[in-house]
Amino acid sequence: MASVIRDMTDQLKAVFFDLGGTLFSYRAIAKSVSGVMEEAATRLGLDTGAAAVGPAFMRASRRAGKEFLAHDYYLHRDLFVESYRLWVDEIEGQADDEFYDWFYEAQRDALVTGVTARPDCIETLRALRERGLSLSIVSNIDDDYLGPIVKTLELAPLLDHVSSSEEALSCKPHSQIYHHAMKKADVAPHEVLFVGDSPPHDVRGARAVGMLSALIEETPGVNSGPDTDEPDYRIESLSDLLPLVDEIMQKPTEDRS
Numbered sequence: 001m002a003s004v005i006r007d008m009t010d011q012l013k014a015v016f017f018d019l020g021g022t023l024f025s026y027r028a029i030a031k032s033v034s035g036v037m038e039e040a041a042t043r044l045g046l047d048t049g050a051a052a053v054g055p056a057f058m059r060a061s062r063r064a065g066k067e068f069l070a071h072d073y074y075l076h077r078d079l080f081v082e083s084y085r086l087w088v089d090e091i092e093g094q095a096d097d098e099f100y101d102w103f104y105e106a107q108r109d110a111l112v113t114g115v116t117a118r119p120d121c122i123e124t125l126r127a128l129r130e131r132g133l134s135l136s137i138v139s140n141i142d143d144d145y146l147g148p149i150v151k152t153l154e155l156a157p158l159l160d161h162v163s164s165s166e167e168a169l170s171c172k173p174h175s176q177i178y179h180h181a182m183k184k185a186d187v188a189p190h191e192v193l194f195v196g197d198s199p200p201h202d203v204r205g206a207r208a209v210g211m212l213s214a215l216i217e218e219t220p221g222v223n224s225g226p227d228t229d230e231p232d233y234r235i236e237s238l239s240d241l242l243p244l245v246d247e248i249m250q251k252p253t254e255d256r257s
Contacts, residue, residue, distance in 0.1 A: 012248050014187045015128055015241070016206075018172075018196035019139040019149065022216055023238070024115050032114030036106045040084075043102075044093040053091060060086035072174040075166060076142045080104055112148040117155070120239040125158040127242055131249070136161040138181045138194070140171050140201060161185055172198075173205030193248065195241065199229035207232075214244065 017023055034054075041053050064083035068074045081100050088095045128135055137159060139146050146164045150156055161184040163177065170176030182192065189210030196202020197216050206213040215231035216238065233244055 011191060012133065012193060012212075012245065013191040014134040014136065014185050014193070015245070016136045016138045016178075016181055016185075016192055016194045016211070018194075018198065018202045019137050019141065019146065021197035022195060022202075023121050023137070023155070024117050024149075024153065025218065027218070028116050029111055029114045032110040033107060036103070036110045039106070040099075040103055043099060044088065044091070044095060046091070046093070053087075056090045057083070057087045060084075060090055069171075071171070072176070073165065073170050076140070076145070077104060080107070108145055108148075112145070112152055115149055115152055117153045118238055120237055121153070121155075122158065124238040124241055125155070128245065129158060131245065133245070134160045134185050134187065136163065136181055136185055138163045138172070138177060140165045140177075142166045172196075172201040173208065175205065175209050178205055178209045178211070193241075193245065195235075195238075199231070203231045204229050212248070214241065 020026065037054065037057065046053065061083040063086050064079055068079045068082070081104055084095075084100050084103050125135060135158060137146070137150065137155070139162075141149075141164055143164050143166050146162065146166075150159070150162060156162075161181065163181045163184060165171040165177055168177040168180035170180065172178075178189075178194075182189065185192075190212075192206075192211045193214060194202060194206035194211045195214045195216060196206070197218075199215060203213045203215055212233070213231040214233040214235055216235050218236075235241060235244065
């Protein structure tokens, strides 16, 4: 892995956060999303619930993801709708564009209304601001998701900037979205700690542009992969960032590899 050397003039100035899986847990919205899946099955005339069709949907999502994630930029609406189409094909169903529009909007609305911040999210963001750090969200999601979620979680007063992949025309780990967010915050890569839950998206891209990275893991030790996806730090909760940030700020000179 390439070495990034931080000299005595380097100082941590900003913390960038991924959104989904980082500031909120996907586990917390599972019930809301499964309700949409059950209604989708009913609309397709299936006499079964989300538990039965869920595995097929997961397979369809992985297939769609493999196709879209090979691109530097894509709208997540297109990714989601493609996963719905692949799912309908796999279960040998019949659906029209009206169904796919409904599915997308219903899933989005269920997430937006059902989402809750991690228990220590607000307290941690407030404490980071008190340390004089600039805080930003850098999310691989479209604007029609990002804005409403930030509003539901009441995060706006604690954030300096919010950047979506749609706004940046770039999806993590593509470098453009990181540079887009840094330009907003007026910081250099070595002045940023990026916090996320995905090694191949959040960590890989952050490290490639020269940022420090922290991986939040609900199940410690399950995320491992290539060296490019190895974070500088691993945390189990957002509140773990506070002593970590204090350590980084007390030791501005660092040679990490």
